[in-house]
Amino acid sequence: MATWSSEALTALREAxxxxxxxxxxxxxxxxxxxxxxxxxxxxxxxVSAGGAVGVASVYRTLETLAELRLVQxxxxxxxxxxxxxxxxxxxxxxxxxxxxxxxVEPFTDEPLxxxxxxxxxxxxxxxxxxxxxxxxxxxxx
Amino acid sequence: MATWSSEALTALREAxxxxxxxxxxxxxxxxxxxxxxxxxxxxxxxVSAGGAVGVASVYRTLETLAELRLVQxxxxxxxxxxxxxxxxxxxxxxxxxxxxxxxVEPFTDEPLxxxxxxxxxxxxxxxxxxxxxxxxxxxxx
DNA sequence: CAGATTGTTGAGAACCAGTATCATCTAACC
DNA sequence: GGTTAGATGATACTGGTTCTCAACAATCTG
Numbered sequence: 328m329a330t331w332s333s334e335a336l337t338a339l340r341e342a343x344x345x346x347x348x349x350x351x352x353x354x355x356x357x358x359x360x361x362x363x364x365x366x367x368x369x370x371x372x373x374v375s376a377g378g379a380v381g382v383a384s385v386y387r388t389l390e391t392l393a394e395l396r397l398v399q400x401x402x403x404x405x406x407x408x409x410x411x412x413x414x415x416x417x418x419x420x421x422x423x424x425x426x427x428x429x430x431v432e433p434f435t436d437e438p439l440x441x442x443x444x445x446x447x448x449x450x451x452x453x454x455x456x457x458x459x460x461x462x463x464x465x466x467x468x
Numbered sequence: 469m470a471t472w473s474s475e476a477l478t479a480l481r482e483a484x485x486x487x488x489x490x491x492x493x494x495x496x497x498x499x500x501x502x503x504x505x506x507x508x509x510x511x512x513x514x515v516s517a518g519g520a521v522g523v524a525s526v527y528r529t530l531e532t533l534a535e536l537r538l539v540q541x542x543x544x545x546x547x548x549x550x551x552x553x554x555x556x557x558x559x560x561x562x563x564x565x566x567x568x569x570x571x572v573e574p575f576t577d578e579p580l581x582x583x584x585x586x587x588x589x590x591x592x593x594x595x596x597x598x599x600x601x602x603x604x605x606x607x608x609x
Numbered sequence: 610c611a612g613a614t615t616g617t618t619g620a621g622a623a624c625c626a627g628t629a630t631c632a633t634c635t636a637a638c639c
Numbered sequence: 640g641g642t643t644a645g646a647t648g649a650t651a652c653t654g655g656t657t658c659t660c661a662a663c664a665a666t667c668t669g
Contacts, residue, residue, distance in 0.1 A: 343616095344616080344617090345615095345616060345617065345664085345665050345666070346665075347616085347617050347618065347663095347664075347665070348617090348618080348664090349617075349618060349619085350617085365655095366655080366656080367655080379619090380618085380619080381618065381619035381620065381621095382619085382620090382655095382656085383618080383619065383620080383621095383656090383657075383658085384617080384618055384619065386655095386656065386657070387617085387618085387657090400545050402543045402544070402545040402600075403543070404541055404543040404549070406626085406627075406654085406655070407655075408545070408547070408655085408656080423591065423593055423594070434587075434591055436583070436586075436587040436590070436591075438583045438586060438587070439580075439583040439584060439586075439587045441583070442577070442579050442580040442582070442583035442584075443580060443583075443599075443601075445577075445579065445580075446575075446577040446579070446580045446601070447601055447603075449577070450564065450575055450577075450601070452564050452601055452603040452604075452605075453564070453601035453602055453603040454602065454603055455601075455602040455603070456599065456600065456601045456602065457545075457599070457600045457602075458584075458597065458598070458599050458600075459543075459597065459598045459599075459600075460584075460587070460588055460591070460593055460594035460596075460597045461594055461595065461596040461597065461598075462588075462593040462594040462595055462596070463593075464593075485645085485646090486635085486636050486637070486644095486645060486646065487636075487637095487646095488634095488635075488636070488645085488646045488647065489635090489646090489647080490646075490647060490648085491646085506626095507626080507627080508626080520648090521647085521648080522647065522648035522649065522650095523626095523627085523648085523649095524627090524628080524629085524647080524648060524649085524650090525646080525647055525648065527626095527627065527628075528628095528646085528647085547625090547626075547655085547656075548626075549626080549627080
């Protein structure tokens with residue numbers, strides 16, 4: 328079983344795309360994250376690690392990866408676009424957002440997942456889905 | 469059983485807020501919608517119907533209404549904030565987003581709703597939730 | 610391996626949804 | 640009707656995201 332990063336790089340090649348420094352850097356950075364990151368965080372993370380990528384390339388790469396279904400776009404309503412690797416099954420999760428501090432954390436719930444599968448099937452619609460639960464996190468309570 | 473608009477206006481008054489032209493126009497416009505609308509759409513809708521509201525007032529009113537839990541903010545990941553009346557039970561729904569044309573349409577699914585309730589309870593977390601399913605809509609297929 | 614080709618990259622400008630400012634207006638209270 | 644604090648709207652501003660374009664480099668070819 329290949330890692331997500333090698334899988335992503337292979338998929339890029341198969342799509343007829345080249346592997347420039349920016350794409351490699353973004354894929355490598357994302358593969359080390361366990362939950363979603365904003366484009367700025369990704370950019371800063373790469374730069375502060377000694378990399379040299381432009382913001383534009385980060386956005387372009389994320390868009391490309393999203394089109395290939397290699398990353399999942401996550402929107403929690405704070406005006407930032409976040410992205411995370413679209414891994415198979417075991418890493419699949421959804422998000423809790425704290426209305427007070429804005430913190431985003433992942434959660435999983437198997438029954439919910441099954442209900443989603445069935446709903447999507449019934450509607451003949453979705454391959455990707457996103458669930459956002461809002462409330463007050465432990466720290467803020 | 470009161471309509472959503474009169475309910476919303478009452479809630480505004482009870483919160484010690486006045487009912488200016490802008491607030492009334494936004495509430496009235498929203499009450500006639502069956503699914504979410506962006507702030508721009510709301511503004512344009514009111515203006516093209518002969519109303520005279522500033523964009524700033526639309527945003528301010530939406531924020532106020534959201535704080536009072538009278539409107540639900542919906543984020544489908546296209547960089548626009550959408551809003552819809554937060555009605556009780558029967559009108560509660562989630563959203564399907566077409567990856568091709570970007571169209572947003574509502575759907576309901578009772579089993580999914582129950583799974584959400586249980587998941588939220590287990591996590592001790594959420595009062596509000598939002599589900600977005602992505603795929604290709606009938607027209608684009 | 611050098612050279613050609615063409616997709617990729619990065620800096621900076623442009624764009625645009627959303628927010629802040631502030632002078633004017635008006636809803637609510639007397 | 641007069642007063643006053645909250646509401647409104649035109650406009651300037653902010654910051655995330657996208658566009659532009661010249662320089663660059665991944666891949667292919669000979």
